[in-house]
Amino acid sequence: MGSADAVLKPLTVESDTGELPGGHPYVRAGSGSRSLVILPGFGDAMFPGTYPPLSGLALAPYVARYLDEYAVYLLSRPRGLPAGYDADDAVATHARALESIGDASDAVDVIGISMGGLIGQALAREEPDLVDRLVLANSACRLDDDARPTVRQFERDAREHDWASIRSKLAAAMFTDGRAVVYPFVFQTAGRVFQPRPAEPADVWRSLEFILGFDGCDELGSIDRPTLVFGGERDPFFTPALARKTAAELPNGELELVPGAKHGAFHERKWRFDSRVRSFFER
Template sequence: MGAELTRRFDTGQFDDRYPYVRVGHGPETLLVIPGIGDAMFDGEYGRTDAVTTAATFRRFLADYTVYLVSRPRGLEDRRSIDAMARDYERVLADHVGAASVLGLSMGGLIAQELARERPDLVERLVLGVSGCRLAEGGRPIVRELHRLALEGEWTEIRARLYEAMFTGAWRRIVPTLSQAVGRIRPPDPAEPRDVPISFDAVRDYDGTDRLEEIEPRTLVIGGTADPFFPAAILRETHEGLPDGQLETFTGARHGVFLERKEGFDNRVREFLEDEVTQIREK
């Protein structure tokens, strides 16, 4: 990634409520809605976060202006996925404009409701490692993570999430490294209550009977061995959409977007570029 791209970034808060990072300089816009780890964020993006975001989305930066937007700190009055989606509606309507939307994990649940309520603001929708509901097999993990959140065990939560994300040797190495780092510099959520609230929101969400109301063309993409949104949930989500595509990575878990990053990013780009062409030809 060239120095020119790394210089093109901005950080701040929309309406003094929604922390964001903007990277890239492309003519198209991509809004990224992060997963549940966002609840353990301290609420302030800095230069290091911008450089990390630019590196994460480097394959998109020439053609897209990428906005990574966090949820507000303090979710007591917006405990449901629906309420969180209304926050992102405000961000798009008041600041970013219509955009393609990539929702990751919990962010994908929010993105579904955003697209259902405001198809005029969502040009294309990507549900990354996400589906219409949490799988039954993932519920015990979420319950345990919720318990740990009530006890403020942030380092342990992060390690457990990493265990659910990776395969092979990485599944052993990354959680262990995370715990070692956490003893020196543990996660520091700006609002600790946001963490159990977020786990509750994921557990309670079920958009199965509303999938047919999602108008934007949608890509459902994830790993078949994901404990939260496995192959059966990905297929169920795809089959319920009026205009959907499905891409699965055999044997991959919840961190497929990191562990098989090149394939994941290439498929997302292919989907977005195909849509951009169709929109321009209308």
């Protein structure tokens, strides 16, 4: 494909937005014969909960390397998560959403980012017929113990509705370039006025409680779906040791660790991430 085609294709791609069964807001880009579902991290809870009609045009360039074959869905979690939201709750609603995507008899490929990777594991374990291949992007079987105080601080910030502090601390943990300095400054200044607010503030701390409570390490052997664990060697939340453990204990696990990268390896090193994921999906 020529460079001009690569630029033009996302601008003409089919897209839509809406809500899937289980109360999941979504945006879709592409109309390929296969379905790829992206499950976002906990920051998904910090936006209003609906996608504007043209959101697919914004998503298309970001997922352009998949659009030749896939319809790509960014699948948000429902707004108004119940108290005590856990893996069983997540599986129950996500399974309904995945069943509604395309032909219900076909499994979908799934990329789970951070918290989305925890949910992806639970889905692949409990509803294996719905998941074909799974990518855990900056995720592992549980949160690292040393990261728990940071996540508890996020939870305290959330209860005080201090979204700017959460975003700024998360940016510092994600990036290794100038964004690690610029983004926190922007979030703490202009971001306090212009950044979107959560539709349901409780969804933010309930998402963080989910992360703190999730531990799938003893159940990795029950996930028979081919799974790629992709992470950064400086990720403070899902550390290299946990990534290695996760990949090693999965029956069909593979590992890719990016030297120097942190919790945003899937985004900051996106060319490498997309190349590795496409290769994994095509085998």
